Amino acid sequence: MEPNNSTKTEFPTWQREYEELISETEETRLSEKAAELEGALFTRMQELAGADNAVERAAIQQASRTLLRVCQEKLGFPKWDKTIDRMRKSRRPAKGFTRKLAARSF
Secondary structure (H helix, E strand, C coil), X not given: CCCCCCCCCCCCCCHXXXXXXXXXXXXXXXXXXXXXXXXHHHHHHHHCCCCCCHHHHHHHHHHHHHHHHHHHHHCCCCCHHHHHHHHXXXXXXXXXHHHHHHHCCC
16 A cells, blocks of 8 residues: 655655555555664664754654554554563563673663
8 A cells, every 4th residue: 555645755765654554554565664764764864863853753753652562553563561561570680692691771
């Protein structure tokens, strides 16, 4: 399904991919569209490094949330926030990579 081309493209480096993702109805193509959007958002965030463009950064953040929701709800990606909450509540020590990651200070 083609995105609505009558709308103004405010962020041409990634908006087309975003519109294609949210308008995709075929599950077989949804994964491909998600990967394309993820790549476009990542590339644009690298381009914006050090730049002061709060409007586009906020739009990218919202697009990233939508991408995550689509991946979780339609593609079966795990909902990590719930997994992390369960680990915190159980107070079990982290294992393996998670343990090493938790030990690092950022």
